[in-house]
Amino acid sequence: MIGMRTQRVYILGAGIAGVSIANEIRRKGVFGEVAAFLDDDTAKIGTRIEGTPVLGPIEDILPLLDSSPGDEALIAMPSAPRERLRKLYGMLEQIGFSRIRILPGISQILEGDAHLIQTREIDPLDVLSRTPVQIHLRESLAYLRGKRVLITGAGGSIGSEIARQLLSGGCERIYLLGHGENSIYEIDHELRMLQKEGVGEQATIVPVIGELQDADYVHFIMQRLRADVIFHCAAYKHVPLMEANPVAVIRNNVFGTRNLLDAAREYPDCRIVLVSTDKVVAPSSVYGASKQLAEQLVLHDASGRHLAVRFGNVLGSRGSILPLFRRQIESGGPVTLTHPDATRFFMTIPEAVSLVLKAGGVGNGGELYLLDMGEPVRIRDVAEQLIRFYGYEPDVDIPIDIIGLRPGEKLQEALWDDHETPQPTEFPRIQRITRTPCPAEPLQQLLQELTPVCTFDPAQPRLYRDRRRLRDILRRYVPTLQEVPDEPRY
Secondary structure, X not given: OOOOOOOEEEEEOOOHHHHHHHHHHHHHOOOOEEEEEEOOOOOOOOOEEOOEEEEOOHHHHHHHOOOOOOOEEEEOOOOOOHHXXXXXXXXXXXXXXXXXXXXXXXXXXXXOOOOHHHOEEOOXXXXXXXXXXXXXXXXXXXXXXXXXXXXXXXXXXXXXXXXHHHOXXXXXXXXXXXXXXXXXXXXXXXXXXXXXXXXXXXXXXXXXXXXXOOHHHHHHHHHHHOOOEEEEOOOXXXXXHHHOOHHHHHHHHHHHHHHHHHHHOOOOOOEEEEEEEHXXXXXXXXXXXXXXXXXXXXXXXXXXXXXXXXXXXXXXXOOOHHHHHHHHHXXXXXXXXXXXXXXXXXXXXXXXXXXXXXXXXXXXXXXXXXXXXXXXXXXXXXXXXXXXXXXXXXXXXXXXXXXXXXXXXXXXXXXXXXXXXXXXXXXXXXXXXXXXXXXXXXXXXXXXXXXXXXXXXXXXXXXXXXXXXXXXXXXXXXXXXXXXXXXXXX
């Protein structure tokens, strides 16, 4: 946030958000001088707001600006469609602004609660992704007011964004649970900074370092925290990495989920919202199989209180293709693709999280919900757009190499299986999946068979961490799982 002092700041957007940011810049007095607002509203053009002139229309006035080194443009138009942002960014870059920042279009800002700390350098996601649905977050989070909310995997991409958006929910406490101390430290520190700058409400933030694979610990911590709602985001998720560590992913994603469900049964008012993935559909990877089993555990739970929300890839998450492509472009390439025709469903993290939070309040226990991901996107198209965003030409300045599909990966993903049918709900971009339910008995039998592979049993020591045995067991329940003829036993 705090960088080189700017000479002049031009704010695109003279609405509530832009004016709020301008007032904060003036009050702090360390970010330069607000030179002008740029807006398209004819009623505002030619007037002054708190002494600052309003110029416009934006696209007419931009080429006339006399931009100097150090000048900054700040786009404070949270509801602007992506096509408009893309055009404005191109114009600002051509004019020569040394810094272009944006106020992201998240729901808190749409409701007039804009703060300078929420601005950031413009990102490819701001101009390349689709325009997100607008959700009034405070209204959506009304069910969490005064509640204790636990986020598992709170240091991850989805978990940390849930925590940010929960600041506007009026929660009594937000518990940040994770087993990585650095990631929990980072989100804990960020939330406290946001609160200090006036973002959201003053919920008590509680960082918790712990391990869902430890059943005794999970029961202990649930007893201590008494969470009303749990957003279960914790999961190992990197497909090729998990193909090389299949026992670890089952132990974490499946048995960790079971431990959480077992502990929650002691608290009849507790609801779990499982964050799921499109990779559960006819899974070819152990990761996909693990999340399919986690879905079934949640939906089969005898309490009938819990639900699952399924969606596809999120742009910009740690370990996803966008950060990888960016690093490859910044190093001069090549950008690597698994296959020229590979496609994925994409959504930005803030939009996915807003819809998950909405579904957590309006969804019924025992139900599976699907976020509307739109049409699948060719990964090559994403790579080419990103290369052009950075001012290069694909296959001219930055080469694109095809490296082949990696273990566990598919050419295309699907959002629902043959025995599942998506149906619209009254809420935009949230669908409910009706499905032919799988009986719970085989699932419990499967877990019994997997237990000595994932947890050491002195009576069956040779089964512990036996990868071949694990895959054989899984394939009886998940026949689409890839065979690995040369897989090592340990």
